Amino acid sequence: MADATESDFSALSLIAQAHVDFERRICNASASQEEWVLDQLRLDKMWEFAEFYFSIVAMGLDGPEDIDILAELHNERLTKLLRDEKGLQSRGLRKDRLLDAIFTADTLPRLKQIWREQPGALDQSNLGRFLVTQMSAEKARQIVKAAEAAGFLIVTNHAFGAKIIVSTNVMEKALGDSLREMRLAIAKL
Amino acid sequence: MRLDLILATLILLGESIGSSRAELRATPRFDSVESQVISRNDLLRAIVDVDPWMVRRILDVMARTEITGPPGEKSDRLEAVDFAKNPDLAGVPKNALSSQEWLELVKRAKVEKDKREQDEPHTLKRDYSGSLEILDMMKQAKDKKSDSVSK
Numbered sequence: 001m002a003d004a005t006e007s008d009f010s011a012l013s014l015i016a017q018a019h020v021d022f023e024r025r026i027c028n029a030s031a032s033q034e035e036w037v038l039d040q041l042r043l044d045k046m047w048e049f050a051e052f053y054f055s056i057v058a059m060g061l062d063g064p065e066d067i068d069i070l071a072e073l074h075n076e077r078l079t080k081l082l083r084d085e086k087g088l089q090s091r092g093l094r095k096d097r098l099l100d101a102i103f104t105a106d107t108l109p110r111l112k113q114i115w116r117e118q119p120g121a122l123d124q125s126n127l128g129r130f131l132v133t134q135m136s137a138e139k140a141r142q143i144v145k146a147a148e149a150a151g152f153l154i155v156t157n158h159a160f161g162a163k164i165i166v167s168t169n170v171m172e173k174a175l176g177d178s179l180r181e182m183r184l185a186i187a188k189l
Numbered sequence: 190m191r192l193d194l195i196l197a198t199l200i201l202l203g204e205s206i207g208s209s210r211a212e213l214r215a216t217p218r219f220d221s222v223e224s225q226v227i228s229r230n231d232l233l234r235a236i237v238d239v240d241p242w243m244v245r246r247i248l249d250v251m252a253r254t255e256i257t258g259p260p261g262e263k264s265d266r267l268e269a270v271d272f273a274k275n276p277d278l279a280g281v282p283k284n285a286l287s288s289q290e291w292l293e294l295v296k297r298a299k300v301e302k303d304k305r306e307q308d309e310p311h312t313l314k315r316d317y318s319g320s321l322e323i324l325d326m327m328k329q330a331k332d333k334k335s336d337s338v339s340k
Contacts, residue, residue, distance in 0.1 A: 044315050056323055059331040069330045077326055091316060124238075133319035141238060156215060163238075 040146030
């Protein structure tokens, strides 16, 4: 029993180490070493941000048609969450924000067109919609700005007038490497 | 109804009609002089990325009428704006018709800036439930994709 608890403790330590390693990796990989950029990269929200992009790659959802499935499931998730008053309250989520984040006939065409033109590409507003439960639109914007300066995202202007965001795969690799090291080390416990 | 109320209503009505189509409109362009104005005014700088059209409209009012300061009788409506950080917004248009639109726009820009900067409770903590939901969504998407390929 004592051994098992000690192994649990070691696992806890490895989880924390994975976060430390991720932070070190992205800060080292950052093209900008300016403090305002590193400040954003060090935030816990950066892990959540990278998690989103990592999941798309890890689940092989970077095909031109995959956005249809993602948008549908995203809407289902938010619709379910909107019915969960207690969940909303405990997580500090506001209904109006979630409603704004549901893809509608107004926002879906642009989401799909931009993704189909370049699979994985999202505009700032729609990226904020996908991340609505994790961070405010403003926080997402700040992280995008820092990640762009770091060279983790390429931000361009689309004909629609939107800012198009494409990942350079640095965040995903940093997170993937940190997770793999943690997983292998935990397996050895 | 007073003229200023009619104008304010028209501004707000126009904005609400326009907002649903806003995402499909092209980003407004700012020339180098306007970019300098934006960069030296805290309020414009804060919202230009999120609502460039509001900034465009503020600059358009500035272009068609002189903004004279310090703010006059309607300054109470702009009292929350820090004019030290917004030197070009410190005043009201000479043209009375533009004045109402100006006050409304600057006030709304301030509200927008405050809203953006306000820390929402959920942004301060790590939302593991949200992470799990997103990971689950990705897994479901992968399964759906596999199903559609195999059919």
